[in-house]
Amino acid sequence: MSGAAAGTVPTAASRGRGRRRGLRWTRVVIYALLFLFTVFYLLPVYVVVADSFKTLREVNTTSIWQPPAGIDFSAWQSALTPPLIGSGGIGKGLLNSVVMTVPAVVISSVWGSINGYLLTKWRFRGADLLFAFLLFGMFIPYQAILIPLVQFLQKLNLYGTLPGLALTHIVYGIPITTLIFRNYYSAIPTELVEAANVDGAGVIGAYVRVILPLSIPGFVVVGIWQFTSIWNEFLFGVTLTNDPNVQPVTVALQNLAGSFAALYNVQMAGAIITAIPTVLAFVFLGRYFIRGLLAGSLKG
Amino acid sequence: MRGPRRLTILLLAPAALVSLVFVYLFIAWTFYASLTSWNSIRPLNGILPDFPVVGFANYQTLFATARFWPNDVFNTAVFTVTFIVASVAIGLLLAILLDQRIHGEVLFRNIFLLPMALSFVVTGTIWAWIFNPNTGINQLLDPLGINAIREGLLAFGPLKPLWDLLDFLRIDILRPGLTTDSRSALGAVVVAATWQMSGFVMAMFLAGLRGVPEELREAARVDGASERQIYTAVLIPQLRPVLVSVIVILGYISLKIFDLVFVMTRGGPGTATDFPSIYLFVSAFQSQLWGLAAAIAIVMLVVSAVVVIPYMWSQLRSEAQP
Numbered sequence: 001m002s003g004a005a006a007g008t009v010p011t012a013a014s015r016g017r018g019r020r021r022g023l024r025w026t027r028v029v030i031y032a033l034l035f036l037f038t039v040f041y042l043l044p045v046y047v048v049v050a051d052s053f054k055t056l057r058e059v060n061t062t063s064i065w066q067p068p069a070g071i072d073f074s075a076w077q078s079a080l081t082p083p084l085i086g087s088g089g090i091g092k093g094l095l096n097s098v099v100m101t102v103p104a105v106v107i108s109s110v111w112g113s114i115n116g117y118l119l120t121k122w123r124f125r126g127a128d129l130l131f132a133f134l135l136f137g138m139f140i141p142y143q144a145i146l147i148p149l150v151q152f153l154q155k156l157n158l159y160g161t162l163p164g165l166a167l168t169h170i171v172y173g174i175p176i177t178t179l180i181f182r183n184y185y186s187a188i189p190t191e192l193v194e195a196a197n198v199d200g201a202g203v204i205g206a207y208v209r210v211i212l213p214l215s216i217p218g219f220v221v222v223g224i225w226q227f228t229s230i231w232n233e234f235l236f237g238v239t240l241t242n243d244p245n246v247q248p249v250t251v252a253l254q255n256l257a258g259s260f261a262a263l264y265n266v267q268m269a270g271a272i273i274t275a276i277p278t279v280l281a282f283v284f285l286g287r288y289f290i291r292g293l294l295a296g297s298l299k300g
Numbered sequence: 301m302r303g304p305r306r307l308t309i310l311l312l313a314p315a316a317l318v319s320l321v322f323v324y325l326f327i328a329w330t331f332y333a334s335l336t337s338w339n340s341i342r343p344l345n346g347i348l349p350d351f352p353v354v355g356f357a358n359y360q361t362l363f364a365t366a367r368f369w370p371n372d373v374f375n376t377a378v379f380t381v382t383f384i385v386a387s388v389a390i391g392l393l394l395a396i397l398l399d400q401r402i403h404g405e406v407l408f409r410n411i412f413l414l415p416m417a418l419s420f421v422v423t424g425t426i427w428a429w430i431f432n433p434n435t436g437i438n439q440l441l442d443p444l445g446i447n448a449i450r451e452g453l454l455a456f457g458p459l460k461p462l463w464d465l466l467d468f469l470r471i472d473i474l475r476p477g478l479t480t481d482s483r484s485a486l487g488a489v490v491v492a493a494t495w496q497m498s499g500f501v502m503a504m505f506l507a508g509l510r511g512v513p514e515e516l517r518e519a520a521r522v523d524g525a526s527e528r529q530i531y532t533a534v535l536i537p538q539l540r541p542v543l544v545s546v547i548v549i550l551g552y553i554s555l556k557i558f559d560l561v562f563v564m565t566r567g568g569p570g571t572a573t574d575f576p577s578i579y580l581f582v583s584a585f586q587s588q589l590w591g592l593a594a595a596i597a598i599v600m601l602v603v604s605a606v607v608v609i610p611y612m613w614s615q616l617r618s619e620a621q622p
Contacts, residue, residue, distance in 0.1 A: 030397050034408055037394060041411050044426045044495065051429075063439035064429055115315050122308040132616055134315055137323040139608040141556035143580050144601040145326035147333060147594055151344060152326075171322045174315055203307045232419030234559035235577075239585060250421040254563055257425055264429050271425045275418050282417035286410055290503055293416065 052269035059265050075265035090270050093252025100162045104169040105226045112177020117211050120185040121193045138175035142235055160241050169230045177222050180295045184218040224285055225292030228278045249274050334358050334594035341588045358595035372576050378469050380554040386494040387550055391501025399509050412499035424563030427492035431478040438476055450474050470572055479565050482572035489564055489573055501546050508542035548611040555604050576600050
């Protein structure tokens with residue numbers, strides 16, 4: 001396992017220069033193909049941005065491909081807090097998602113870090129078996145645990161609450177956070193921990209004094225991964241809540257599509273608002289985002 | 301180091317306990333529920349479903365229901381295969397293109413990866429409008445004369461067997477009805493899913509290509525291999541482990557696909573894009589057929605396990621012997 005470092009994709013700059021004249025046409029074809037795919041990937045982005053600025057009148061008279069006549073924020077406003085009371089809106093869902101996601105990300109990351117540290121630096125007989133035991137939860141379709149989860153949360157009076165959702169995301173986040181941190185700590189020399197131990201630091205002392213200060217990049221990778229997955233999650237959100245007041249933003253967006261079936265400007269504005277936090281994370285911390293993606297595939 | 305060992309195990313115990321309950325016992329619970337006649341709205345008393353055990357009756361019902369068998373199984377198979385083939389083809393092509401000392405490589409890479417940051421719910425919301433026959437892609441293509449070409453192609457006699465096949469597979473996205481036509485609706489979902497995931501495949505393959513030692517390429521060049529031969533004979537065979545990872549991950553995603561379909565088509569028109577996950581959702585949370593839903597869940601789990609467990613096993617094994 002090449003671990004968390006596997007995500008750094010080196011550029012090809014160092015490679016030898018191409019030769020031969022025929023290559024020029026090949027270059028044209030390569031760039032043409034890349035631009036073609038760029039259009040495929042960006043067309044939906046254009047649609048969602050352009051249409052979110054349209055007025056109600058434009059929605060009724062133009063196709064989704066036409067650029068808006070001007071920048072109008074009324075669709076954004078309607079998506080957040082619709083003019084008709086009781087017709088939903090994603091403003092509340094946005095808040096719910098923040099309240100649910102932040103503690104879930106923090107707790108599942110710290111928990112995974114502790115597990116990864118213990119599994120790599122304090123190896124004991126059966127450590128690999130325990131890791132496999134924990135990892136399995138990452139590979140099941142969540143439908144297989146959904147029905148007892150509903151019953152369980154109902155028994156604890158956590159069904160339909162944000163703490164219940166956060167708890168769910170923490171529990172099912174453990175496999176991936178443990179996996180990424182285990183890979184990450186494998187690359188840190190065990191001698192560091194041993195040296196601290198000679199100084200009498202102990203299991204917890206060595207973690208706090210030696211490992212934690214070295215863990216910042218690991219926490220960024222895991223944090224972004226968890227943030228993106230929890231923010232974007234839908235299945236738990238739609239099945240573990242039934243009250244719009246506690247629904248996460250993805251569920252609210254889906255409900256918006258139901259209540260504003262004809263108004264594509266409002267739906268597009270809702271889609272943008274839902275996507276903004278994770279897109280910002282991707283834009284500013286994309287390197288770490290890619291590392292998480294690759295680490296999530298075990299080998300990286 | 302007896303003391304530290306005890307402490308280590310004590311500190312790992314919560315994670316182990318939580319996994320035991322929330323993963324393993326919950327799966328066992330689901331399996332037990334699938335064997336009971338718990339198909340009513342009455343709340344449960346106690347910890348296990350207090351309904352009579354009826355053996356595999358729910359499974360028999362499931363496989364006797366046309367919506368599940370053959371319909372949902374057929375849709376899952378078609379979706380899984382077409383989604384994986386499309387994502388791998390596009391992802392590999394993009395990785396090879398970006399491996400050619402491209403100006404603006406980072407920009408291209410980020411554009412192709414951007415959809416990965418989105419929720420399937422966002423993707424579904426956008427693509428539902430693009431594939432809306434009245435406002436979407438049809439309106440874009442009409443002025444370009446492409447709709448006429450499309451009609452010509454669909455009417456072109458010699459190609460009829462191809463269209464029949466694509467119609468049958470429900471992926472004939474040339475049909476102007478798009479998400480409202482059962483011959484094309486599944487194809488629309490495949491396109492949206494591919495848009496979201498192919499960038500991830502590209503990133504995996506690109507990391508794989510960059511991981512191949514430069515000496516291998518050089519050796520092939522010295523032997524007189526052309527650039528194309530270097531890829532087909534040297535580099536792509538090296539990508540095999542990455543390919544296996546990609547197929548398993550995409551397969552795992554498609555076997556449980558829910559949110560994207562739920563948002564785009566809700567399984568319709570009719571049951572043309574229905575999947576086990578949607579059937580389960582409706583059975584459990586709308587029809588209160590909990591036993592039946594549990595049976596669907598177990599079938600989904602078994603199918604995923606067939607794909608994933610050998611992979612997980614081989615990964616852990618290969619790690620054990622570096």
